[in-house]
Amino acid sequence: MSASVTPETVSDGKSYYFVNRWVDFFMIGGISILAFFAILFTHGHLDKGTFIVAAFYLQWVINFPHFSATNYRFYSSKEHLMQYPVTAFVLPFVMLLGIYACIRFPALFAPYFASVYLLWSPYHFSAQSMGITMLYGARTGFFVGKRERLALSTFLFGSYIVMYLRAGASAFATVAKDQDATPLETLNALFFGVPYMYFDMPALLVSAVEAVTYAAGLIFIMFFFRACRRAGKMLPLFALMPMITHAFWFVLGYKFGLFIFVMFIPLFHSIQYLLVAWSVHINSKLMQESEMRPGRKVVMSETVYWIIANLLGGFLLFGVFPLLLIKLTGTSLLIAVAAVYAGVQIHHFFVDGVIWKLRNNNTLGSPLMWNINDLVTHREQQRQGK
Amino acid sequence: MSEDTTTLSETAAETVEETAAQAHNTLEAATGAVKETAAEAVEKITQMPDIVPFSDREIILTGALITIMVISLISFFLKNRADARTHVSLSMFSVLIGGFALFMAFKSAYPGSLLLDGIALFGLLCMFKLMNQFEVTGPPPKKDADKKSEEKT
Numbered sequence: 001m002s003a004s005v006t007p008e009t010v011s012d013g014k015s016y017y018f019v020n021r022w023v024d025f026f027m028i029g030g031i032s033i034l035a036f037f038a039i040l041f042t043h044g045h046l047d048k049g050t051f052i053v054a055a056f057y058l059q060w061v062i063n064f065p066h067f068s069a070t071n072y073r074f075y076s077s078k079e080h081l082m083q084y085p086v087t088a089f090v091l092p093f094v095m096l097l098g099i100y101a102c103i104r105f106p107a108l109f110a111p112y113f114a115s116v117y118l119l120w121s122p123y124h125f126s127a128q129s130m131g132i133t134m135l136y137g138a139r140t141g142f143f144v145g146k147r148e149r150l151a152l153s154t155f156l157f158g159s160y161i162v163m164y165l166r167a168g169a170s171a172f173a174t175v176a177k178d179q180d181a182t183p184l185e186t187l188n189a190l191f192f193g194v195p196y197m198y199f200d201m202p203a204l205l206v207s208a209v210e211a212v213t214y215a216a217g218l219i220f221i222m223f224f225f226r227a228c229r230r231a232g233k234m235l236p237l238f239a240l241m242p243m244i245t246h247a248f249w250f251v252l253g254y255k256f257g258l259f260i261f262v263m264f265i266p267l268f269h270s271i272q273y274l275l276v277a278w279s280v281h282i283n284s285k286l287m288q289e290s291e292m293r294p295g296r297k298v299v300m301s302e303t304v305y306w307i308i309a310n311l312l313g314g315f316l317l318f319g320v321f322p323l324l325l326i327k328l329t330g331t332s333l334l335i336a337v338a339a340v341y342a343g344v345q346i347h348h349f350f351v352d353g354v355i356w357k358l359r360n361n362n363t364l365g366s367p368l369m370w371n372i373n374d375l376v377t378h379r380e381q382q383r384q385g386k
Numbered sequence: 387m388s389e390d391t392t393t394l395s396e397t398a399a400e401t402v403e404e405t406a407a408q409a410h411n412t413l414e415a416a417t418g419a420v421k422e423t424a425a426e427a428v429e430k431i432t433q434m435p436d437i438v439p440f441s442d443r444e445i446i447l448t449g450a451l452i453t454i455m456v457i458s459l460i461s462f463f464l465k466n467r468a469d470a471r472t473h474v475s476l477s478m479f480s481v482l483i484g485g486f487a488l489f490m491a492f493k494s495a496y497p498g499s500l501l502l503d504g505i506a507l508f509g510l511l512c513m514f515k516l517m518n519q520f521e522v523t524g525p526p527p528k529k530d531a532d533k534k535s536e537e538k539t
Contacts, residue, residue: 084521085468086475090457094479097453101446108442112490116510123514161511197493199507200500353520 015371016139016236018279024238027275028132029245032268036248039261051260058267064314065307066270067348069277071317072309073355084354095347102339103331106194110338115197117342122164122250124349125269126156129246131356132272133239135368140236142227151220152243158213159250165206167254167262168198192341193334217247242272276368280356281306283370299372317344443494450487454480475521485513 017024081088102110137144322336461476
């Protein structure tokens with residue numbers, strides 16, 4: 001999700017959750033925070049390989065479908081494609097060129113392509129944290145203005161940059177100096193067998209960025225409490241949930257040396273994303289088809305259809321596509337997987353920037369601001385014309 | 387007096403002959419050297435390949451240039467058909483591809499340079515920020531009905 005949401009507060013009496021307190025809590029950050037503590041207390045006792053295998057299987061049901069969900073929303077409608085023609089028709093060719101160049105020049109091009117992707121990916125996660133904070137801010141009545149945005153973005157992007165630079169430095173130091181580095185440590189400096197570049201920055205500069213980052217985070221929290229004072233009431237603390245979750249991902253995860261937890265960040269990011277993407281899909285699709293509220297059964301069946309479609313889409317993108325490339329070009333599995341992972345995900349960063357701004361002429365308002373209750377409750381009341 | 391003159395002229399004639407012989411030898415040697423050098427040059431030229439092949443790095447950079455040109459040509463041919471937002475988006479692709487090519491070229495030429503790393507990191511972050519605005523800045527494409535009504539007015 002990109003960071004631009006119209007500051008529009010949900011009308012009084014409407015829930016500021018997409019589904020309800022528990023579903024939103026767990027999907028926006030609860031699962032990340034629980035996983036953090038679970039890994040913190042068990043990582044010394046459990047085999048790291050277990051976590052890696054778990055992450056491998058989970059990405060097929062969480063991470064890959066989240067990429068598919070983006071493409072499904074964008075490419076499933078001609079109306080959507082015509083709103084953003086360059087993203088729809090030129091971008092896929094540019095990304096295919098990048099993937100082809102990785103396969104053609106695995107030692108010369110692929111490392112740079114992987115480096116750009118690996119720097120861009122956490123940037124994208126931070127942009128999503130920004131977007132979701134603003135979204136819940138708008139839903140809860142906490143207006144995120146210009147100054148708030150500056151403080152928030154400094155914290156979100158600063159924490160990712162600091163972790164990226166520090167983790168990169170330590171991983172490369174391990175691989176460069178320690179010939180006996182374990183395969184797990186070597187993984188840090190390799191992206192599916194493709195070595196990637198590390199940006200060497202003076203430690204003092206990184207520490208200075210870190211200090212500014214924490215200060216900005218505190219300032220943003222102060223802005224929140226100032227907004228509460230101005231509103232004359234305590235605004236829902238849930239508005240801070242995405243920021244707190246981000247702090248677990250990019251500050252605490254690294255501070256506690258939990259490489260395993262950091263490895264799961266793409267999954268946590270995808271869980272957040274799927275909640276918003278599902279809500280927007282369900283709302284825009286069902287509200288568009290019928291003036292009547294469709295009810296629980298229709299919502300459930302559309303949800304199941306959406307889940308199956310995206311599981312299949314993820315499998316095609318990350319399972320079939322690399323195998324097809326191997327068949328066509330004779331490249332190795334690792335190079336094909338690295339090229340597809342980087343290419344498809346960079347494509348996702350672009351498409352994600354436009355899908356939240358798509359306009360559906362048959363729907364009312366922004367689907368980002370709706371709640372599931374708009375669809376499943378009060379159907380009878382509506383039938384009776386109340 | 388006459389004997390002296392005779393001896394002098396004989397000596398002069400000998401000197402002239404010697405000098406001429408030396409000049410002849412030098413000329414012959416020089417001619418030989420020129421011929422030899424020319425032969426070597428001809429041999430070297432004939433041994434030179436007709437084509438100097440691109441290195442892999444040059445192929446990649448050339449590919450980036452071609453892609454930028456193709457995208458710019460698309461923009462040119464769409465000059466009356468596409469709106470400003472589409473042209474801006476196509477230009478942003480050129481920035482993306484050019485930025486990536488520069489990153490690859492400099493990072494591979496000067497690995498480990500602190501200054502270059504700083505510039506590359508800052509440049510890439512700026513590029514990500516720019517790409518966040520991809521095809522969302524500027525007015526959205528106009529619908530046909532809007533265009534027709536504008537044309538009428």
